[in-house]
Amino acid sequence: EDCAAGQPCDNASVELWTILLGRSALREPAQIEGELDRHWDRLHQGLGYYKPPSSSSAGKVKENKDVVQPLKDFGFRISKLLNLDEQQSVQLLQCYLQEDYRGTQDSLKVVLKDERQSQGLLLKIADYYYEERMCLLRCVLLLLTYFQDERHPYRTEYSNCVNKLEKDLVSSYQLQFENLFKAEAPTWETHSNLMTERQVSRWFMQCLREQSLLLEIIFLYYAYFEMSPSDLLNFTKMFKEQGFGLRQTNRHLVDKSMDGVVDRIGYLSSLILVEGMDMDFLHKCALEDCTEQHQFSGAPDMDQLLLTFGDIPHHGPVLLAWVLLRHTLRPDESNPVIRRIGNTALQLGVFQYLSSMLKGLGVSGNNCTASTAKMCIYGLLSFVITSFEEESLQGSHLIDAACEVLSAPSLAEVFWEMPNRGLGMILDSAAGMFPHKIGPLLQLLTALVSNKSTVKKVYNFLDKMSFFTQVYKHKPIDIISKDDETLWRRQAPKLLYPLGSGQANLWMPQGALGQVMIAGELGYMVRWDYSYSAWTLFTCEVEMLLHVVSTADVLAHCARVKPILDLVHKIISTDWTVSDCLLPLTSRIYMLLQRLTSVINPPVDVIASCVNCLSVLAARMPGKVWSSLHHTGFLPFASNPLTNMAQCISAEGMKAGNYGNLLVQIEQPRGEYAVTIAFLRLITTLVKGQLGSTQSKGLIPCVLLVLKEMLPTYHKWRYNTNGVRERIGCYILELIHAILNLSPEGEDQGSTPTLQSLCIYSLANTEAGQAVVNIMAVGVDTIDVVLAAQPSSCGSEGPGQILIQTVKLAFSVTNNVIRLKPPSDVVSPLEQALTQHSGHGSNLVVVLAKYIYHKHDPALPRLAIQLLKRLATVAPMSVYACLGNDAAAIRDAFLARLQSKTEDMRIKVMILEFLTVAVETQPGLIELFLNLEVKDGNEGSKEFLVGEWSCLHVVLELIDSKQQGKYWCPPLLHRAALAFLLALWQDRRDSAISVLRTKERFWYNLTTPLFGTVTPPSETTEPCVLEACAFVMKIIGLEIYYVVSGSLEQSLKDGLQKFSNARRYDYWSQYVKSLVCHVAETEEEGICCFPETQMLISAWRMLLILSTTHADVMHLTEDSTKLKLFMDVLDGTKAALTTPTSVPCLRLGSMMATLLLILLKQWRRSAPDILSPLALILESVLQADQQMMDRTKAKIFSALISVLQIQGLNGGDISQLPQLLLSVCETVKDEALALIDNTRHMSQTGDVLEQEDSMETDCPRGLQKDQRDGVCVLALHLAKELCRSDEDGEHWVLVMRRVPVLPSVLSAVEISLRCKHNLFFTEAALHLLLTLARTPQGAAAVAGAGVIQTICLPLLSVYEVSSNGTSQSFSRKSQDSACWPGVYRLCMSLMESLLKTLRYNFINEALDFVGVHQERILQCLNAVRTVQSLSCLDEADHTVGFLLQLSSFCKEWQFHLPSLLRDVQINLCYLCQTCTYLLHSKKMLHHYLQSKNGEALPAGTRAQRPPQALNKDASAAAAASSGGGEREEAEQKALLAVQCSLLKILSKTLATLQHFTPDCCQILLDQCMDLAEYRTLFVLSFTTPAFDPDVAPSFGTLLATINVALGMLSEMEKRKEPASLSIASSLLMFTMENCFYVLISQAVRCLKDPAILPRDKQRLKQELSSELSTLLSSLSRHFRRGSPSSPASGILPSLQSKPSTPGSKASHEGQEPIIQLVQAFVRLVQR
Secondary structure: OOOOOOOOOOOHHHHHHHHOOOOOOOOOOHHHHHHHHHHHHHHHHHHHHOOOOOOHHHHHHHHHOOOOHHHHHHHHHHHHHOOOOOOHHHHHHHHHHHHHOHHHHHHHHHHOOOOOHHHHHHHHHHHHHHHHHHHHHHHHHHHHHOOOOOOOOOOHHHHHHHHHHHHHHHHHHHHHHHHHHHHOOOOOHHOOOOOOHHHHHHHHHHEEEEEEEHHHHHHHHHHOOOOHHHHHHHHHHHHHHHHHHOOOOOOHOOHHHHHHHHHHHHHHHHHHHHHHHHHHHHHHHHHOHHHOOOOOOOOOHHHHHHHOOOOOHHHHHHHHHHHHHHHHOOOOOHHHHHHHHHHHHHHHHHHHHHHHHHHHHHHHHHHHHHHHHHHHHHHHHHHHHOOOOOHHHHHHHHHHHHHHOOOOOHHHHHHHHHHOOOOOOHHEEEEEHOOOOOOHHHHHHHHOOOOEEEEHHHHHHHHHHEEEEEEEEEOOOOEEEEOOOOOOEEOEEEEEEOOOOOOOOOOOOOEEEEEEEEEOOOOEEEEEEEEEEEEHHHHHHHHHHHOOOOOOOHHHHHHHHHHHHHHHHHHHHHHHHHHHHHHHHHHHHHHHHHHOOOOOOOOOOHHHHHHHHHHHHHOOOHHHHHHHHHOOOOEEEEEOOOHHHHHHOOOOEEEEHHHHHHHHHHHHHHOHHHHHHHHHHHHHHHHOOOOOOOHHHHHHHHHHHHHHHHHHHHHHHHOOOOOHHHHHHHHHHHHHHHHHHHHHHOOOOOOOOOHHHHHHHHHOOHHHHHHHHHHOOHHHHHHHHHHOOOOOOOOOOOOOHHHHHHHHHHHHHHHHHHOOOOOOOOOOOOHHHOOOOOOOOOHHHHHHHHHHOOOOOOOOHHHHHHHHHHHHOOOOOOOHHHHHHHHHHHHHHHOOOOOOOHHHHHHHHHHHHHHHHHHHHOOOHHHHHHHHEHHHOOOOOOOEEEOOOHHHHHHHHHHHOOOOOOOOOHHHHHHHHHHHHHHHHOOOOOHHHHHHHHHOHHHHHHHHHOOOOOOOOOOOHHHHHHHHHHHHHHHHHHHHOOOOOHHOHHHHHHHHHHHHOOOHHHHHHHHHHHHHHHHHHHHOOOHHHHOOOOOOOHHHHHHHHHHHHOHHHHOOHHHHHHHHHHHHHHHHHHHHHHHOOOHHHHHHHHHHHHHHHHEEEEHHOOOOOOHHHHHHHHHHHHHHHHHHHHHHHHHHHHHHHHHHEEEEEEEEOOOOOHHHHHHHHHHHHHHHHHHHHHHHHHHHHHHOOOOOOOOOOOOOOOOOOOOOOOOHHHHHHHOOOHHHHHHOOHHHHHHHHHHOHHHHHHHHHHHHHHHHHOOHHHHHHHHHHHHHHOEEEEEEHHHOOOOHHOOOOHHHHOOOOOOOOOOOHHOOOOOOOOOOOHHHHHHHHHHHHHHHHHHHHHHHHOOOOOOOHHHHHHHHHHOOOOOOOOOHHHHHHHHHHHHHHHHHHHHHHHOHHHHHHHHHHHHHHHHHHHHOOOOOOOHHEEEEEOOOOOHHHHHHOOOOOOOOOOHHHHHHHHOOOOOHHHHHHHHHHHHHHHHHHHHHHHHHHHHHHHHHHHOOHHHHHOOOOOOOOOOOOOOOOOOOOOOOOOOOHHHHHHHHHHHHHHHHHHHHHHHHOOOOOOOHHHHHHHHHHHHHHHHHHHHHHHHOOOOOHHHHHHHHHHHHHHHHHHHEEEHHHHHHHOOOOOOOOOOOOHHHHHHOOOHHHOOOOOOHHHHHHHHHEEEEEEE
């Protein structure tokens, strides 16, 4: 059953009150008007709206089907207790349950059944009802306050409402007032047994408060509308009967706590009557002499009534006003009556009463009531003073009353408009007594300072004084007087102050006249006619005080100086510009402070005034105030310099200063804290003034005094006055808050503590932190109690407001301490206190969460939630566990505020932000808020439904496109809702996502922001709109990324299709570009919404990157669109990186560069030529700040490399080449030099990473770290690409001459090889050298730069040769990853390339290289038999390639390294045998590749085992692909790769051997050839090759090779496999041709060799003849099918040299040259 059934209670007065105060989401005038119309009836009826119980109403409740029975029953109980209509009682209950009930629906059922709990609920509802009634009256009061105030935003709405109410407002409210003061007190018989004494007292207090509010409304009403004489009589009778509030029907119930309210009723009654007599109008009538116009000109007979007045003080003002009225309107009649009434008024102390009344109203009053009262009394006083002699009035009290009146800001201006009428007369008389009585005049003038114009008036008034009044006990001697002693005259000029020379002073000139005012035994009072400036006089007074400070006169003088200081304070705080003129006074304050604080019994009030003045000065010139104060000894100070935090915290060497002593010795014992409050304000002002670091250090002792001596103990001090304790607490926290909000620039970061670090440390680790925790733990209930107890319309200064402000500051301070605290492993005491579970379950987290129930000030719950958010992020605890049993109720309260349409938007945003954080860090809590229920209740089923109390309802409503733009869904809130959804997606909350995903219109609503038009960045955009769009993009991106494209929701697919069709890609691309450009243009100002800009760009980047891989889903396929997006990204990058930039710009540039790079790589086909813009960007990037730019440089280099590669495919000229080359080479040179220094430094410090290629991705980037994507490596690659583009070398030669690139790179390579460091750099450098070595000039340059010295010997340290002949480096790595063996292979290639290009010019260096590395070379040739990993085969391939080039120089080799040549020849023959064997027996090879056991064994044991190895690539591929078919295919591919490698090695080996065997033509034709030059390479044997190293390579090997190649050829033809899986047939042909060539050459050599027996020669002939014939037939069959010819067919020597007859030539027409050669040989053999 839904207990709180019923629509949202839109009939709560509390809600209307919140709305009218502007604390809700309703801010538009039209909305305010709507609310007022809706509640008009209630405002009109006032308290009459609440009806007494009636049977008809009870019947209606019983019939109502919408309300459940338990609620009806409870409603009747409410009705009885509150004497309230039954229907209204049920409504009240529903309202209460919705607004203020602090439990869940389930707990409510329990409460209603349980007697004790339901009684508690009843009393809470009674409080709620009382508050409702008060709020209703407050609303009316608010309307009356502002309906004529032009400055108020809702003036017209209020005015319309008041005009409607006006007719019978007073009569109905007057009636309610009478009912209230006549009401009988409830008893338990009539109102149920809950009506205890305490409740009766509570009822009566409420009754008095309502009376006071009703009177306030009536008073304000009559301030605007006229009162008729009959009404005046009625009110007078009513108030007399009621004794102005003192004769309540239930006056026996009045206790001490109610005195204030009773007084207030009296004040307001009195004011209503005075206002009714309309003094202002009367005064005006009197001046214009048209008294008959006044409404009382025919006044009724009130005299009789008023003659009975006079027994209570409240009568005074009424009598005074009546006297004036009668005196003005009918001056001739009833004089004695008037005199009697007037005397009574004076006897009642009317002026004293007026000042206490105004003070009373001002303290707790709605300021409007107080200021209206002041207006009213101003009229009365002005008129009184004009009409009666001042002597007959009470002087000093009159001045007090006048000061109170004038404190209303508007009245001071009114006064100065006519300073010589009305109250101006008081001012004149006070000036007449000056400076004998300094106080009254200054008191009045201080009250008359209200704004800048009045300051000038007051300053000038005092600057031009014309009277100087003095009192003499005896007549001075230098005076001439008239006979009647009325006029004195000075005979000599006189100094008025006994001060030393050189001091400011006043001279009264000779001949000055003085009028004797009073003469007698007691002395004379003389008013001298003398013009002077009172400001000079004030300076003299202060000087006098400094002189007499240690004498008995000090107190009398203090009394004269204090009003001066107060006036100065008021003037400079109102108008700073006057401060220069007051310099003589303000500069003496420091000395005054120093002298006064050091006397035995210091005058605390004067000291406080001094410090207050300094606070105002410090706001404008903190440095000057600080340096002057520093020398007075007033502030705490450190006697020795502060070095570290421990010393600070222990406060050793700190002195408390005069202030500290004053606090302990005087203020605390007395319980008065004026100086302390002034001191706290002063320090706060100095802190906010952002002094320099040295001055801030000077403030440390002051702040430490506050943190150590005040904050932990201030609540235990003695206090005389209520509310001071709270104010001191508030000021202390304001100080700490100001310190924590200092910007770090204001504090230098050193080892010594700063103000901020001191505060953070102290709050985190000392009892100061506990004090702040205690303040936060006050709790919502205490605050509610304080608020309820304070007088009804307390302004912003009530105890409740100060308490709320203090708690808010405590939240903020704690939040900042946690935010700024340096990270540490130890949990600080503050964090412990915040998160610990205490024994009785009241931990702070619950207290914080319960602030959500606070309704008065929306900032309080908001800051509490903000702190919760911070705790949820940093503290290792579960908020859900801390909430315990209250969790569900608190969740409901949170959601109720989220769902409310009128709730203040910032609270809603904060709640959503809290939940967003909770998604990631608080799993329990977020489950509670998501409230998902499993569908059907099956355990296994994974379908969820959104529960009734789930936050998803609100979130879905907030993103609903229909709600956008409504007042309850402003952009900030929309953004917060999207942030919450994004958190769900990022955290992969699948249950919630699955529910949301399938909601109808979810994707439509979510994507709506992307279809809107955002204001261009040049105009001020609402940053949260950018964020909202960014969140949407991210959610879509995550969804596309995680969900298989097939199972995306159809509505999302439609949305993406629509996005593409509506050309939104173009729109957003253009927008992001303009954003980047905007940030780049408006360096400084543009940074205001930088985080949001960055977020949007990063989200857009994510979408685009996704679209490169998910183009089908995202419909980004058109080339034209891609081109547009690409160019936008490029322009954005250019804008951000080519202006002289700030950090934000560079950040954006870097983000854009990444995107550019990815798009370039992914969209190679549609990428345009962008070299020139990239070159420009590179230029400016290279000139920018190094630290910032490293990553960006790398990205730009990468992009350039990609562009060049794409262009290389398309072929094309590059105009920017010279410039680019120059930039890149400069970079390479600089980076290489830096690398050399760094490597040297590292090798000296021994800071070497043990495994250089462990690819530390997350190691901090060092000074010059070698990385695969480092600037240096990429620059080398880019240089390589540029050199490759520049084929004829016209540009790079020039650049290399200008920039010493090669020497610096080679030096870096050398040191890198020696230290075995900088792998990636070395690889890249070798690639560059390789590229250069391909052209003659390049090769010459590389060789000339000393490449062999760089590489030859240092390369030895790259590999280590193991003793047993197998090097472990042959089997470890796969081919592609960077490794040192790879470097060795590259060096081989480089040597090969240089030798190939330079020929004889490089032969000596090549032979050096072979000599140095011979062991490795021979080992490598051997290793193919044991290790068939691709990297090993690759090295063999490179080695044989190099030997192939070197074999062209046999003679030089033979001369320099004969034994090595022999070894190489033997090894090559064996290699040939190995390759043939492995290619021949596929199964064997397959077996080797599969056996993994060899991989884990160390090198030592490997030699003894059967030779086994593994191709890592193959195994990886095989392991990765599971299913049989896939696996087989992978193994097939791996096998094929190895076969290809073996075949390459074989072909190069044979080609090399070809150089070591005699030339075919020569040996066939040249009879006298020296055979000793060539060794026999193959033995005369025809067995098939074995895998045993003991079997020597023989002719059988070569024949087998040809057979294998033929076999592979025919096998290929049969299979007709795709090219990817086949071995190039041309390679096979090349192998065969070389093999035939070597075979023939070796055979002929054998046949010609005399050392071989003829029998063997015969066998050779036979074997070869038969074998070759067979081979030939197979070969020619093969050719007839149309096989490709050999790549070497053009250079086979046999064709040119072989003699042939024309016949034979014709007969062999169309035959391959190789076949012809073999046939010729066969014929030769067969002869």
